[in-house]
Amino acid sequence: MKQLFSLKSRHKVKITVALTSIAITSLGFVHTASATETLNIYNWGEYINPEVLTRFTEETGIQVKLDTYSSNEEMLAKLQAGATGYDIVFPSVHMQDIMAKLDLLEKTDINQYSGFENIDRSFLTAESDPNGEYCLPYAWGTVGILYNKNLTPDLSSWEDFFELPGEGKNIAMLDDMREVISVGLIANGKSVNTTDRDDLESAQEYIIQQKDNISAFTYDSIPMVQSGDIAAAQWYVGAMLYVFDNPDELAYVIPEEGATMYQENMCVLKRAPNKTNAKKFMEFFTQPEIAALNTRQQTNGTMNTEAIELLPDSLRNNPSINPPEDVKAKLQLFKELGEGIRLYDRVWTRIRTS
Template sequence: MALAVVVAPAAAEGRLNLYNWGDYINPEVLQRFSEEFDVEVTLDTYGTNEEMLAKIQAGATGYDIVFPSVWMHDVMFNLGLLAKTGIGSHPDFKNIDQTFIRAKTDPQAEYCLPYAWGSVGIVYNKKVVDTPIKGWADLFAVAEAGKKVILLDDPRETIGIGHIMNGTSVNSVDEEEVVKATDYIIERIGDVSAFTYDSIPLVQSGDVAAAHWYVGANIFVSQMPDILEYVIPEEGATIYQEDMCVLESAPNRENAIKFLEFYLRPEIAALNVAQQMNGTPNIPALELIPEEIANNETIYPPQEVMERLQIFHDLGEDIRLYAREWRRLKTAAQ
C-alpha cells in the first residue's frame, strides 16, 4: 500500500511529486529541499519495480520523479517514459563514481542520476540459530533443521539464489540454466515458511530464524545488535542499484531537475546514507557519513566481496522465462 507524505513550507509556490520505494529516502532531505526552494514535496511509495511501472503505464501522470532499479531504468527508457535532464553534464556530477553509471540506455547519464546501492543477503536472529549464518547453504540448513526462514517474494532475486548456488549468471537466459536454478529452490521449498518482503518484524521477534533481505536490515541490526545480524552470503549475492529519474510526463519538470541537482551535494547524499544505511555513488559524501557505516563491510564491502555480487540486467522478452518458472515455483509452494 502506498504511503503519501507531504513536506511543505508555509504557502509554498511550487510542487514536486516523488514516487519512491517505501522508506527509502530520509524525510530531512525532502524537508531541506522544500524549505530552500519553496516547494511542496509529496511522496508516494511502492514495493516493486513492476508495481511502479504498472501505475505509470496505467496513466498516473502526477509524478515527477521515480527511482527504478538499473534494469528498470533501461526498460522505462525503451518505453519512452523518461525525460532527458542533462544531469551528467552538471558541474557537480564530478562527485559521482563513474562505476555507477550502469544503465545501458543512459551511458552519459543524460537522463538519470545514480541514487543508492547495496547487497541483498540474509538477516537472522542470533538467539534463534545455533551457529552463525555465513551463506545460502547455512540458511537452507537452518530451514532443514525445522526453523522458519523466509525468501523474498521476487522472481529474479529468489531464482537468483539458485543461479548463485549452481554457478550460473543471475542474468542467464539459457532455459536449462533457469530451470535448474528454479529447481534448486523448489527442492528446498518445503522448508521455506513464506515468500514475502515483510519479514523483519518476524525475525526481530524470533518467530522466524532468518530471512532473505536487503542491506537496509542494518537499520534494525543497529537497534538490536545483540539479536540481529546481516550477512552477505559467502557463495555470492546480488547487488541492487536505484537511479533517480524524471518522468517524461512530469508536471513539475523544472523542480524535478532541481532536486536531482540538489542530491548531487555530498552533504545531502550523506544525510540520506546516515538514515538509510546503504551505499551512495557520491564520492565526497563518503567522507561525511558516520564512521560506523563507512567501516561496516556489509554496507561497503571489500573488493573481493564486491566481485562476488551480481546486478540484474533488463532481459527484454526473455523475462517471460523467469515469469514462467516463477509460476512453477509458486505452484510448488502451495
C-alpha cells in the same frame, strides 16, 4: 531496490508498503512562490529520508508530495495505466532500461551539472544511459540474509541458510521472482541474467527442493526475525538499521557464494508536469551533505564519493554496507532481459505452484 526498502522494514519496510501519500512542508519558511511550485516524487516505500525533502523545501520553497510503491513492476504498471502528475521516479537499473525503451524518461543532462563530479562513474550501469544524461545514481546495496543470532549464531552462506529448517528453524525468502530465482542461479554458479533454459531449469529445481522448508515468501519478514518466529530471511542491506538498534540479537550477512546487488537511480518522467523543479531536486541531491544525510538514515550505499567521507565509521567501514573488493566481485546486478523475462515468469510460476 531495491531496503527494497532500505528501512529497504526495499526497502523496504526492499515489509510490503501500502501506497501512501504525504505532504512535506517546511517549518517556519515564509513561502512567497506561487501555488504551482511543487514537486511530485514516486519512490519505494520509506526509501528516502524525510529530512532530505524538508531541507529541499526550506532551501527552494518548493513543496514536495511523496507517493510510494513496493516494486518496480507496481510503479511501471501504474504509469502505463495512465497515472499522471509524477515528476521523479526511482527505478532499479534494469527497470530504467525498460522505461527508456518505452520512452518514459526525460533527458535531463544532469551529468553536465557541477555536482555530478561527486558521482562515482562506475555506477553509470544503465545500458540506456551510460553517461548519466538522463538519470542520477541514487543508492545501492545488497540482498543477503538477516538472521537472529539467538537462533543461529554463525551464518555465512546460502548453504547455511537452507540447512536451518533441518535444525527445526524457520526461514523466509522475498516474494520477488528474480531475487528468489537468483539464489538458485548463484548456488549453481550461474549469472542472474542468464536466459539459458538449462541454467534456469536447474535454478528452478534448486528452489523447489527447498520450498517445503521455506515458511513464507514475503516482504514482511523483519518482525518475524526480530521475534524469533523465523531464524533467518532473505532481505535487503537496509536491515542494518535494525542490526544497529539490536546488535546482540540481529546480524546481516552477504553470503559467501555471492548475492545480488541492487541500484536505484533518480529519473525524471517525460510527462512530468514540474520538470524544472525535478531538475532542481536532482542537483540538490548531488550535494555530499544531502547524500550523506540520506545514507545515514537508509543504511545502504551511496554513489556520491564526497558523501562517503562524511559518514560515521560505523557506516563508511562496515563490510555489510561497503563490502571489500573480493566480496563486491561476487555481487550481480540485474539487467533488462527483453523477451527473456518470459522464461523467468514460467520458472516463477512453477516454483509457486509446485
